[in-house]
Amino acid sequence: MARIGIAGAGLLGRLLAWQLAGTHEVTVFDPANGPQARSDGRGPAAFTAAGMLSPLAELDNSGPAIAALGWRSMVLWREITDELSQPDTFRTLGSLLVAHGSDLGAAQRVLARLAQAPDLAGVVQTPQRLDRAALAALEPAIDPRLHAWLLPGEGQILPLQVLPALCAAAPRVRWRWQHTVASVAPGRIVLDDGSEQRFDLAIDVRGTGARPDLPVRGVRGEVVWLQAPGVPLHRPVRLLHPRHRVYIVPRPGDHIVIGASEIESEDRSPVSLRSAVELMAAAQSVMPELAEARIVHLETNLRPARPDNEPRIDTEDGLLRINGLYRHGWLLAPALAQDALAALGLPAAPLRGFPPPVPEGGHSLRPGEARSATVLDQASAHVDLC
Ligand SMILES: Cc1cc2nc3c(=O)[nH]c(=O)nc-3n(C[C@H](O)[C@H](O)[C@H](O)COP(=O)(O)OP(=O)(O)OC[C@H]3O[C@@H](n4cnc5c(N)ncnc54)[C@H](O)[C@@H]3O)c2cc1C
Structure with missing residues (x-):
């Protein structure tokens, strides 16, 4: 010992x-x-983290080594949450990428990067295009006019x-x-x-x-907590947008967390009005029913990053x-x-x-x-x- x-x-x-x-x-x-x-x-x-477990989507920001670590961690999280007697805190229902029609070009560039996902220990996952009916079946609260792709195998944990x-x-x-x-x-x-x-x-x-x-160094991130009773959401959703890369993540108790901004700053002060407005407007463009959601709180924190x-x-x-x-x-x-x-x-x-x-x-x-x-x-x- x-x-x-x-x-x-x-x-x-x-x-x-x-x-x-x-x-x-x-x-x-x-x-x-x-x-x-x-x-x-x-x-x-x-x-503060959203708790998205996105080895595939993160290929847009990082290399295959991160994806490989991520797929391994997914297996480990299942074991860990089982050991902790908290199996419901970890889910692998996949995640969604969505884009407005006007942003399809930018979205296609991201999808092309993800389509090159390496074959990692037999785990080959690529985005799957969803038609309107498939999107409505998976996530009925998402605007059906959006283009949508499912990232199978991706997950979520409850921090x-x-x-x-x-x-x-x-x-x-x-x-x-x-x-x-x-x-x-x-x-x-x-x-x-x-x-x-x-x-x-x-x-x-x-x-x-x-x-x-x-x-x-710390890289500032901002999140908004909403409570939205009656607005179903089952899996993390990322909006592919040239400027507003917003994610929307379900949490227990009718809560929904919206986040996005990555700001090269160690400022821990509260969320700015502009960020809050942009985050919430982008999220509402994905899920129109969020208009009646209640803002529970806003939070900032710093992601630890090396050079x-x-x-x-x-x-x-x-x-x-x-x-x-x-x-x-x-x-x-x-x-x-x-x-x-x-x-x-x-x-x-x-x-x-x-x-x-x-x-x-x-x-x-x-x-x-x-x-x-x-x-x-x-x-x-x-x-x-x-
Ligand atoms: C807004 C936001 C969203 C995120 N979303 C995701 C996501 O969806 N998916 C994902 O995978 N990751 C996400 N992350 C990243 C993730 O939260 C971090 O990468 C992770 O928390 C880093 O873990 P860590 O243990 O290194 O640091 P931390 O979790 O920050 O822990 C560091 C600990 O060290 C302690 N500490 C600091 N200074 C001292 C000291 N001097 N002495 C003793 N203790 C000290 C702190 O109090 C803290 O408890 C997100 C982060 C942010 C900010």
């Missing part, structure tokens, strides 16, 4: 803590007050349910809420009050909070860093976590999924580095079990 310290209780932090808790002594540090989402949208990007569930399913983990990490080094986590904790393995999954240890917008796993003795999950963290996290743990030779929860790659010269834990109790261990005031 190794002593493992994790900086960051966002998506990766919770996933890793849950996977490692069965076989290791795990401590997690995060500045948040506790495991739940904050009403102002601060905290992990993971809480607001899965994040607390991961935490609750790992009761042996020491969740140190209200603890901000200043730096992470091999076998060492230093808090912002200068105190230091020693571990066999230190894991840095602080997302945008990992600076200056890592060259990450090349690619995710990255860095390992060395006593240290693991994963960052740069950018706009597809939910899509990638399980496969990245699996690869990282395999590279370190760490046994984790028995998830099957696709077999992880055989580690090549992976770094293992340096034995005997762990120190016993520190000041933090005695400071139980901020320990919060999920």
Whole structure:
């Protein structure tokens, strides 16, 4: 059993803590007050995320490696949500691409890129054109005049349910809420009050909070929560539009989340009037019945991105860093976590999924580095079990 310290209780932090808790002594540090989402949208990007699992649609923004990780993660999410006894938080009903007639040219260019989807471990998915009747059968609230394509196999996860569930399913983990990490080094986590904790393995999954240890930036995203009783929506929908790439995602309780904007800014201030108007107008052009929906709240957050917008796993003795999950963290996290743990030779929860790659010269834990109790261990005031 190794002593493992994790900086960051966002998506990766919770996933890793849950996977490692069965076989290791795990401590997690995060500045948040506790495991739940904050009403102002601060905290992990993971809480704000739409939760679309779109390996095919993301080919429009990224390469085949992301798609391959995504398809693997889809298999893992099924196992994870089953293990968490939350099977309803993960669905693979496919997703839809839609376009207005006037934007068909731009849509065709996107579709041509997606049509080149690589054959990944026997998973070959390409967009399927839907006629009016097929669209009405799948999604009756979508304007039937729109052009529509089904992306089979794509999925959706419910972040607001899965994040607390991961935490609750790992009761042996020491969740140190209200603890901000200043730096992470091999076998060492230093808090912002200068105190230091020693571990066999230190894991840095602080997302945008990992600076200056890592060259990450935040990319602003904005979402609008609507409540729309009686307006059916079963799967994520993306509007292919030259300017407004809006997505519309169903959530429990008659809720619908609209999102889009990707702004190169770390501004966490509230959603601008222009963004809100554009998002909602575009969404209403897809689903006219949203006109009577109620605006529940608006939220902004920052996607953690590296300079090349690619995710990255860095390992060395006593240290693991994963960052740069950018706009597809939910899509990638399980496969990245699996690869990282395999590279370190760490046994984790028995998830099957696709077999992880055989580690090549992976770094293992340096034995005997762990120190016993520190000041933090005695400071139980901020320990919060999920
Ligand atoms: C608007 C929006 C929509 C999105 N939609 C999707 C989507 O549909 N599908 C998809 O796959 N992905 C989506 N994403 C991306 C996804 O949310 C992120 O890629 C993912 O959350 C990254 O996971 P992470 O664990 O690296 O970071 P985070 O989830 O951001 O977690 C980082 C954690 O580190 C903690 N932390 C920060 N600083 C410190 C510190 N100094 N000390 C200790 N802890 C610290 C934070 O409090 C947080 O808990 C979206 C993101 C946004 C913002």
